[in-house]
Amino acid sequence: MNLKLPSKQERHKLFGSVQPGEKLKPAIKDEMVDLQSQKNDFLFNIDSVGISNVKIPVTINSFIEPVKQGTIAAFTLTSSIPGNQKGTNMSRFIEQLEEYRLRGFTMEQEQLYQFVSDLSARLGQKNVRVEVEFPWFYERKGPSSELSGLNHATVRMTVQQDSDKNYKISGELSCAVTTLCPCSKEISEYSAHNQRGIVKISVDPTVLSEDWKEQLLYAAESNASACIHPLLKRTDEKIVTETAYENPRFVEDMVRLVAADLYEKEWINGFTVECRNEESIHLHDAIATLTYKKKIKVEQPDIKKSGWCHLVNKFSAIDFFYEIFF
Template sequence: MNSNNIPRKTLPTKEERHKLFGTVEPGPKHKPVEKEKMADLQNIQKDFLFELDEVGITNVKYPIIIDSATAPHSQTSVASFTFTSSIQQSSKGTNMSRFMEQLAAYSVNGFHADFSMLKEFTKELAERLGQKDAKITIQFPWFYERKGPSTGIAGLNHADLTMEVSYNQDSGYIMNVGMSVLITTLCPCSKEISEYSAHNQRGNVRMEVSLSNDFTDLEEDWKLALLEAAESNASARLHPILKRPDEKMVTEEAYENPRFVEDMARLVAADLYELPYVTGFKVSCQNEESIHMHDAIATIRFNK
């Protein structure tokens, strides 16, 4: 008896419970169990109307290793993977399991989020699939150390990154990267018209960047270059830990460097333009306005 004097239930066995909720005995099986004898619908060859530009799998979560020129110099993260290749008009489909088989093989010693591994991966994937091309896209958070400007107390900030490599046996590789990072902007108009103070807001800088074919991770840490392009042009950087002396410095810095969202887009674009290994870019800035019900946005696209 329990504390409420309710009699203890006598439950049926687990097998009986399963039957109660719909489990039935296995039926007769006639189809082959050997792989060689099984039908392979995806490998059927006919005229299937159109070639497909991309076929594959997406939303694959897998651990990765990120190397960085700033602390922490090596970190683990979880990336969302997308793998695709084209499919000829005469092919019905692709072999989805081969994407995951290759990812598992590459992850035995740790999947490094660098271009040397991604280029090797896409070329081998195309060969494994029997296709002329393949593409891999990974998205992940990257953490970097940020110190308070006065006290030097360190914590970790993060930005959201994208790496994309496309391989084609005829034309070679195409490499693209992306970053979304938060910054602070202070309104120049508010500063100009107010007797004192000025409103500021958190901004989001999104960069989509095309890299030259000869770019390697050993040449420069592209993560730091994009981060600097965004943060150095803002009114102020964001910090994980701010003591009062730090907060004083950050707010004064923001007041000394007012930025419209249009200013941000142009200044970030200028920094990206000066990077020798960048061949084109898109910069999108969005401010969560602190005294308006709307956000402010600005975008610029440029190909060198």
């Protein structure tokens, strides 16, 4: 049976559409009332107001393949406003972001500093904060086959400009590793349960090292039982599982070992390390957190850039390293 439908106009009317009314208010911007810019005693200063979860394409430079990559970043842009100002002009945040998108926005410290400075001038506010989060991809090869695929870590960068136009930057990286349970290995006749561990490292730097993402990834992976791989053949899987068995790790072990690596880095003033194991024999997760603020400077060792993923460490019987070119 064929339906006899009313016209589209009649259908819209059926569902509540009405004819436009008389337009009496100004349509020219300069003649419109700007409520947000009104001055009065509005009781309190506001620490931050702005927009969040704004996604745009950005560029990331990396010291490991792929060395130049495009990804999608989620931005949170805020500023403070004084108690005598009603609000902020939200559109200005997007205008600033769009200008940088069109010229090519690269997720590096200096460009983020310039972005914050320009946003501060556009808003007419001194305290401005930009937070950006994005997936960062890196190539990972199988230890035997050397067949490669892409892993990714989640990276977050935050830049704050204060009223004296001083900048403060922080960095965070979250990645997946393999952890094998030391207790299970100790009490079992054979085998041991393992799980995927999520390591999150947050750093308070003097200045973000150019290869800061790679350094934090190395700190997490080199202290794990084994690395996560996108592609494994049987010969690779044998090495990975045996290496994990040779390097058991509790979540407590992970945060302490990663903290030791971070402590040795001269450009890091303080840090927080979190590890969450998605337990394979429990419904719950196991978690540990360690926060440390340096009080004295320490010597930074010469980091060798040849051995990246310590599927094997000094306790492992297997002597192999990944070739990584910075």
